[in-house]
Amino acid sequence: MTLEVDIRTRLAGFALEVAFATDATVTALFGPSGAGKTSVLNAIAGLIRPEAGHIALDGTVFFDGARCLPPQQRRVGYVFQEGRLLPHLTVRQNLLYGRFFAPAAERSADYERIVALLDLERLLARRPQTLSGGEKQRVAIGRALLASPRLLLLDEPLAALDAARKAEILYYVERLRDELSLPMVFVSHTLEEVVRIADTVVLLAEGKVVEQRATLGRLEGGAVLETTVAEQDLRWGLARLDFAGGSLYAADVNALVGERIRVRVRAQDVTLALTRPTGISIRNILAGSVVSLVPEEGPSMDVELDVGGTALIARITRKSAMELGLRPGLAVFALVKSVSIDRRSVGYA
Amino acid sequence: MSEAEIGIILLSLKVAFWAMLGTLPVAVALAWLLARREFRGKALLDGIVNLPLVLPPVVVGYLLLIAFGRNGVIGAPLEHYLGVTFAFRWTGAALAAGVMGLPLAVRAMRQAIEAVDRRLEAAAATLGAPPAWIFASVTLPLAVPGIVNGLVLAFGRSLGEFGATITFVSNIPGETQTLPLAIYGFTQVPGGDAQAWRLCFVSIALSLAALLVSEWLSRALRRRVQS
Numbered sequence: 332m333t334l335e336v337d338i339r340t341r342l343a344g345f346a347l348e349v350a351f352a353t354d355a356t357v358t359a360l361f362g363p364s365g366a367g368k369t370s371v372l373n374a375i376a377g378l379i380r381p382e383a384g385h386i387a388l389d390g391t392v393f394f395d396g397a398r399c400l401p402p403q404q405r406r407v408g409y410v411f412q413e414g415r416l417l418p419h420l421t422v423r424q425n426l427l428y429g430r431f432f433a434p435a436a437e438r439s440a441d442y443e444r445i446v447a448l449l450d451l452e453r454l455l456a457r458r459p460q461t462l463s464g465g466e467k468q469r470v471a472i473g474r475a476l477l478a479s480p481r482l483l484l485l486d487e488p489l490a491a492l493d494a495a496r497k498a499e500i501l502y503y504v505e506r507l508r509d510e511l512s513l514p515m516v517f518v519s520h521t522l523e524e525v526v527r528i529a530d531t532v533v534l535l536a537e538g539k540v541v542e543q544r545a546t547l548g549r550l551e552g553g554a555v556l557e558t559t560v561a562e563q564d565l566r567w568g569l570a571r572l573d574f575a576g577g578s579l580y581a582a583d584v585n586a587l588v589g590e591r592i593r594v595r596v597r598a599q600d601v602t603l604a605l606t607r608p609t610g611i612s613i614r615n616i617l618a619g620s621v622v623s624l625v626p627e628e629g630p631s632m633d634v635e636l637d638v639g640g641t642a643l644i645a646r647i648t649r650k651s652a653m654e655l656g657l658r659p660g661l662a663v664f665a666l667v668k669s670v671s672i673d674r675r676s677v678g679y680a
Numbered sequence: 681m682s683e684a685e686i687g688i689i690l691l692s693l694k695v696a697f698w699a700m701l702g703t704l705p706v707a708v709a710l711a712w713l714l715a716r717r718e719f720r721g722k723a724l725l726d727g728i729v730n731l732p733l734v735l736p737p738v739v740v741g742y743l744l745l746i747a748f749g750r751n752g753v754i755g756a757p758l759e760h761y762l763g764v765t766f767a768f769r770w771t772g773a774a775l776a777a778g779v780m781g782l783p784l785a786v787r788a789m790r791q792a793i794e795a796v797d798r799r800l801e802a803a804a805a806t807l808g809a810p811p812a813w814i815f816a817s818v819t820l821p822l823a824v825p826g827i828v829n830g831l832v833l834a835f836g837r838s839l840g841e842f843g844a845t846i847t848f849v850s851n852i853p854g855e856t857q858t859l860p861l862a863i864y865g866f867t868q869v870p871g872g873d874a875q876a877w878r879l880c881f882v883s884i885a886l887s888l889a890a891l892l893v894s895e896w897l898s899r900a901l902r903r904r905v906q907s
Contacts, residue, residue, distance in 0.1 A: 378802050402805040415803040419821045419904070428817075429807025478807045 332514035334358070334482065338374050338384035338394075342367065347381070347538040353516075357508055359529035360518045366535040368518040369412075372484045375516065376409045377402035388482055406433060408480030412487045414467040416459035422470050423455040429478030440479040448510065449473045449503055465496035469503060476513070483507075483515045489524060497524075504528055526555050526595045553597040554644045560586050569614075569669060576639025580614045581672035598633055598646035600671035604664045605655055615667040619643065621659050624652060636665055681878060684853070685862075689882055692858040695770055696838035699777035703785050703834045708827065710782075711789035712815065733783045737843025744776055744848040772849035773856045777841040781834035788833055792826020793819060825898040832894030836887050859883050 558572035619638035766772035866872030
């Protein structure tokens with residue numbers, strides 16, 4: 332899948348000027364509220380028409396300034412922030428609404444499988460008004476999938492949900508990614524969500540693309556590691572997570588041995604030492620070297636590390652950096668408290 | 681009540697029913713156009729639809745007579761090719777009542793269509809539904825309470841139509857003499873007071889019943905749509 336977006340348009344309050352191309356399974360549009368994330372999704376779905384630019388999916392031109400394919404002909408599924416289930420239909424009717432509009436040859440969605448995947452069996456006869464927020468979003472996802480879309484857009488599908496529901500929906504979205512291998516564009520302003528499910532992140536601010544990069548590696552105040560659960564020590568509630576540069580012990584990780592998970596290590600949770608410390612409570616002592624020092628205003632700064640080929644970021648005071656004599660190439664030990672890595676910083680890879 | 685009086689009531693109901701039925705597709709189409717489309721001359725169309733509300737009914741009746749009379753620009757070909765006659769027939773009474781009721785029906789339906797969340801229509805479009813199907817499966821069902829309300833208003837207005845009817849199709853007993861025309865007739869002859877009173881009472885009862893049914897129906901439908 333290749334999605335190309337290059338649009339320019341004026342919106343209430345600011346100008347949207349966004350260009351990016353992605354072939355990732357899950358692309359996240361990440362940025363603060365009002366950055367124009369939803370408008371980009373609306374343009375991809377055909378719900379708004381940009382003033383100029385170009386949008387194409389796998390060679391199908393959606394928009395090229397003159398021609399604008401109507402949403403009906405784009406076959407782009409859209410999960411809206413507010414669900415937008417049809418209130419006069421049951422859950423089952425909502426799910427089947429878009430089913431027969433796709434050309435018969437491309438009607439790939441399997442009703443039974445999607446109902447099972449999203450655990451919708453019990454809800455089928457109910458009306459949208461009687462569903463909880465999380466249930467509504469599950470139905471909205473199922474409805475979009477059953478139209479056999481070529482691309483799925485999710486607009487902050489978790490925004491209206493509490494923490495427990497968020498975790499639940501995120502889990503279902505991860506299952507979609509892994510079991511259906513359907514390309515998705517996911518809008519979020521929460522870093523944890525992005526880290527858990529996206530492969531590529533497009534950072535937006537005030538209607539412009541600030542940066543586009545892979546989710547793994549350095550990312551906004553920390554680094555994301557791809558690891559495999561090597562051991563679950565139930566007695567102490569510790570998991571050993573193996574990655575390219577060594578092992579990390581993390582507390583309270585909800586995954587089985589052998590599963591691949593992503594871990595976000597916040598820069599502020601990483602301490603640096605020049606020699607291997609002893610007599611210390613910290614369980615993760617990783618040998619590595621300094622790659623670069625990121626100069627910043629204020630008392631703190633970020634140090635990029637290479638731990639056996641894996642990137643890690645440490646946020647330390649500028650004074651410490653000076654006193655330790657940190658410079659690129661210097662061998663250091665990165666210390667990470669196990670309890671600083673918990674359920675919330677972990678997601679399935 | 682005499683057989684003639686019962687005949688008057690049944691004729692009135694028949695005229696109002698057909699007026700309402702004829703209004704339905706026209707009013708829904710106009711309401712949708714005014715609620716959901718932008719086009720040149722929209723304000724003019726809106727004005728023309730509402731004209732019967734402010735125009736003297738006699739004017740509407742006279743215009744109908746000119747257009748739909750035996751020799752009218754529309755009436756003549758209709759009679760020649762389709763065998764449909766409006767002039768001095770009950771069908772003409774229904775046409776007059778329909779035209780007079782149209783603005784009320786369009787107003788109620790337009791409001792109902794405007795109240796349908798356009799974001800739901802957008803969601804249906806992303807699922808691949810063509811515009812006509814979105815209208816039939818999303819807009820229309822969600823606007824049904826207002827559409828029914830508009831129909832009942834048109835029905836009620838038809839029961840009371842007087843000026844346009846008497847001008848267009850005259851006051852012919854058994855053919856175009858509806859309740860208001862009959863009541864007017866009885867008040868013009870000595871000793872007709874008792875009959876006029878009886879028909880007044882019937883008129884009040886029918887109108888009130890129509891309003892009550894409308895209220896009950898739209899409530900029931902709204903419940904079905906919303907919960």
